[in-house]
Amino acid sequence: MTKTPVLQVLDLHVSFPSPDGLVRAVDGVTYDLYEGETLGIVGESGSGKSVSAMAVMGLLPKYAVVEGSIKFRGEELLGKSEKSMRSIRGAEISVIFQDALAALNPVITVGAQILEALKVHQNGASESERKGRVIELLEVVGIPDPGESAGQYPHEYSGGMRQRAMIAMALANDPSVLIADEPTTALDVTIQAQVLDVFRRIQERTNTSVMLITHDLGVVAGTADRVMVMYAGRQAEIGTVDEIFYEPKHPYTAGLLESLPRLDRRTDSSSRLYRIHGQPPSLVFLPTGCAFHPRCPVSDQERCITDKPIFRDLGSSHMASCHYPDEAVKLLGTKS
Amino acid sequence: MNRDSREGAQPLEGLGLVGGSPSMPIGAELGIGALDGPKPRSQWQLFGSRFLKHRLAVFSLVLLILLIFACFAANLVAPFPANEQDLLIGAVGPNANHWFGTDELGRDMLSEILYAGRTSLRIGLTVAFLSTLLGTLVGAISGYFGKWADQGLMRLTDLFLVIPQLVVLAIAIQGFGSTQVVIALSLAALFWMGEARVVRGQVLALREREFVEAARSIGASPMRVVFRHIIPNCLGPILVGATLGVAGAILTESALSYLGFGVQLPATSWGNLLSSARGYVGTPQAYLIYFPGMMILITVLAVNFLGDGLRDALDPRGNNG
Numbered sequence A: 001m002t003k004t005p006v007l008q009v010l011d012l013h014v015s016f017p018s019p020d021g022l023v024r025a026v027d028g029v030t031y032d033l034y035e036g037e038t039l040g041i042v043g044e045s046g047s048g049k050s051v052s053a054m055a056v057m058g059l060l061p062k063y064a065v066v067e068g069s070i071k072f073r074g075e076e077l078l079g080k081s082e083k084s085m086r087s088i089r090g091a092e093i094s095v096i097f098q099d100a101l102a103a104l105n106p107v108i109t110v111g112a113q114i115l116e117a118l119k120v121h122q123n124g125a126s127e128s129e130r131k132g133r134v135i136e137l138l139e140v141v142g143i144p145d146p147g148e149s150a151g152q153y154p155h156e157y158s159g160g161m162r163q164r165a166m167i168a169m170a171l172a173n174d175p176s177v178l179i180a181d182e183p184t185t186a187l188d189v190t191i192q193a194q195v196l197d198v199f200r201r202i203q204e205r206t207n208t209s210v211m212l213i214t215h216d217l218g219v220v221a222g223t224a225d226r227v228m229v230m231y232a233g234r235q236a237e238i239g240t241v242d243e244i245f246y247e248p249k250h251p252y253t254a255g256l257l258e259s260l261p262r263l264d265r266r267t268d269s270s271s272r273l274y275r276i277h278g279q280p281p282s283l284v285f286l287p288t289g290c291a292f293h294p295r296c297p298v299s300d301q302e303r304c305i306t307d308k309p310i311f312r313d314l315g316s317s318h319m320a321s322c323h324y325p326d327e328a329v330k331l332l333g334t335k336s
Numbered sequence B: 001m002n003r004d005s006r007e008g009a010q011p012l013e014g015l016g017l018v019g020g021s022p023s024m025p026i027g028a029e030l031g032i033g034a035l036d037g038p039k040p041r042s043q044w045q046l047f048g049s050r051f052l053k054h055r056l057a058v059f060s061l062v063l064l065i066l067l068i069f070a071c072f073a074a075n076l077v078a079p080f081p082a083n084e085q086d087l088l089i090g091a092v093g094p095n096a097n098h099w100f101g102t103d104e105l106g107r108d109m110l111s112e113i114l115y116a117g118r119t120s121l122r123i124g125l126t127v128a129f130l131s132t133l134l135g136t137l138v139g140a141i142s143g144y145f146g147k148w149a150d151q152g153l154m155r156l157t158d159l160f161l162v163i164p165q166l167v168v169l170a171i172a173i174q175g176f177g178s179t180q181v182v183i184a185l186s187l188a189a190l191f192w193m194g195e196a197r198v199v200r201g202q203v204l205a206l207r208e209r210e211f212v213e214a215a216r217s218i219g220a221s222p223m224r225v226v227f228r229h230i231i232p233n234c235l236g237p238i239l240v241g242a243t244l245g246v247a248g249a250i251l252t253e254s255a256l257s258y259l260g261f262g263v264q265l266p267a268t269s270w271g272n273l274l275s276s277a278r279g280y281v282g283t284p285q286a287y288l289i290y291f292p293g294m295m296i297l298i299t300v301l302a303v304n305f306l307g308d309g310l311r312d313a314l315d316p317r318g319n320n321g
Helices: A049-057 A082-088 A110-120 A127-140 A159-171 A189-206 A217-223 A241-246 A251-258 A302-306 B003-009 B028-036 B043-053 B055-072 B109-145 B147-162 B165-176 B180-189 B193-206 B210-217 B222-259 B270-276 B284-314
Strands: A005-018 A021-034 A038-042 A065-072 A093-096 A177-181 A209-214 A226-231 A234-240
Touching: A005 A049, A005 A209, A021 A049, A021 A065, A021 A209, A021 A234, A038 A049, A038 A217, A049 A065, A049 A093, A049 A177, A049 A209, A093 A159, A093 B210, A110 A127, A110 A159, A110 B222, A127 A159, A127 A189, A159 A189, A189 A209, A189 A217, A209 A217, A217 A241, A226 A241, A226 A251, A234 A241, A234 A251, B043 B055, B043 B284, B055 B109, B055 B284, B109 B147, B109 B180, B109 B193, B109 B222, B109 B270, B109 B284, B147 B193, B165 B180, B165 B222, B180 B222, B193 B222, B210 B222, B222 B270, B222 B284, B270 B284
Parallel strands: A038 A209, A038 A226, A093 A177, A177 A209
Antiparallel strands: A005 A021, A005 A065, A226 A234
C-alpha cells in the first residue's frame, strides 16, 4: 500500500444549533485516508460517522457549523465555493448511500441516472460514448444484461441490484475517494457479500480509496485495511484491522468486540452476551473528561472524569484516546 | 382515480406550511417482481396499456379529439356556414335539419357552437399551458431555494390571489383591447397561483428526499436538480392542475364573455353564445342556453378525466397493466 494521503481531515468539528444547545455531532476528528486503502469507520448511531463523511462532501445542511480542515490532495475543501465543490462531488469524491431505493430517482431510468453523472462532469466525448460507458459500468458492478437493465426504473430492480446501480453511479467518473455510507446495512447477508465483493474488485482495478461507514464489525473485519472507532462524535481509536481486533486500546472498542456473539465460545443458558452498560451520552451535554467514562468498565479514576484524554499515538499507526490504553485488551475474553 | 395526487392537487396547504403528499404512492415493493415477468415490455408499451385500462380517460380522449377536430375543421364539418341566417324560420327547437335548433336569426346552433368552440378551446388550452408553465416555475423555485426567494414569490402569489380577478381582467381587456391574445395572456397571468402553491408544497417535500441529496452528491447543479429530478416527480399534480386550468380558463372566459368583456362579436365563443341566450331562461327557446352550456360541461369533464388517466398511466411504479 502506498502511503500517499488522498484525504486529510484535521480537527474536524461539526455542530448543529438546537433549542437545547449546540449539538456536537463531530468533536475534533483527525485522520488520513491513503490511496487505495479501505478505512472502516465504526460506531453506534449518532456517533458522528455519517456527519463527518457528509462534511467531506460539503453536503451538510446550511445551518451546520463546520470547523477544522479537510484537505483533498492538499487542497482545502472547507470554505470552497458551492460551484467548485460541485466539480469535485461525483468526480473526485462520491457517495454511496445506505438506502438505494430512496437515493435513486423513482421516475428516471437507472441508465439515465448513471448517464447523468457522466454528463454533469462532461465525461466522455459523445452521447454514444457515454452510453457505452454506462453499460460498461453496469457490467463492472455485475448487473445482468446491462443493455436491458439500463432502461429499467429503480423499482424494477431488486435490492442488491439497486445498491450495485448506486455503486455504478458513484464510480461513473472514476473518483479517487468513495464514501460508502452503510452500503450493506439494508441488504441480506448473501447480497451483502456480493456487494462487498464488488468493492474489492473495483479497488483492484482502480486503486480507489474507500471510506466504509458501518456499524457491522464483521463487514469491517473482512473488507477494511484500517479501522476508526468513533464514540460520541470523537475518535476512540484508529488502527489496522489486526490492531483493533486483537489489541484494542480503548475500552469502548473492546466492549464492542466483546459483545459480538462468537462461534468459538460456548454460551450456555446461564451466561449472556457481554454488554456495555448505560446509554450513549447526549451530544449536547457530553460527560466531562472522557466521554466514555460513565460507561467504562475499566476505570473509574478521577482522571477519567476530569481530564479529556488526548488522542495519541500508541505505536506505528495505532492511536487511541484513553488514559489507560493497556487496560482495554484485558476485557477481551472476560464476562461482565 | 388516485386519491393521493388528488389531495396534493388541492391548494389546501394554506400558506404552504404543509408539503403536499408526494405525488405518487411508494408501492415500489410491488414492482420488484416485474423482472421475472414473461417478456419485458418497454415503458411506452406499459404506459399505453395502463392508459387503455382507464376506460373513462380513453373515452374522454376520443371525445376531445373529435371535439377539437370538429371545431377546428368547422368549415368542413359544420352543416351550415358561419353566421348564415335564415330569418324565415327564426328560432326553432332541435329537429332533423338543425340538430341543436336555431337562434332567433335562424342560425344553425350546431354550426355556431362548432365555430365558437375554436375560440373557447384555443383560449382554454393556451391559458392552461402558460399558467401551468408559470406556476410550476414559480412553485419550484420558491420551494427549492426557500429563504427570500420563497418569501418573495409566495407573497407575490398571495397578492395575485387576493386580486378580484374579473375586475382586473375587465380592466386589462379594456386597456389592451379584447383580442384573443390579450384575453389568453391576461387569463394566464391570473391563473398560475394554485399551480405554484401545489408545486411548491410538492417540492418542499421532495427536496428532503434522499435522491435529491444523491443528485447533489454527483455534482448536479441546483437547476439540474430542480428540473431533472424534482419536477418530473411532481408531474402528477402538475398534470391535474393543468387539466383543471383548461376547465377554469374556459369557464372564466365564458364568464367574461357573458359580462361583455370577453371575445367580442362577430367572433364567438361558448361564453358569448351563452351570454346572448341569457334572455331565454324559462322560455321554449331555453335550448339556446343548454347546448353551449353542455359543450362547456362536456369539455371540462373530458379534460379532467383525461388528466386523471394520464396521471395514473405516467406513474412508472404503477402496476403493469
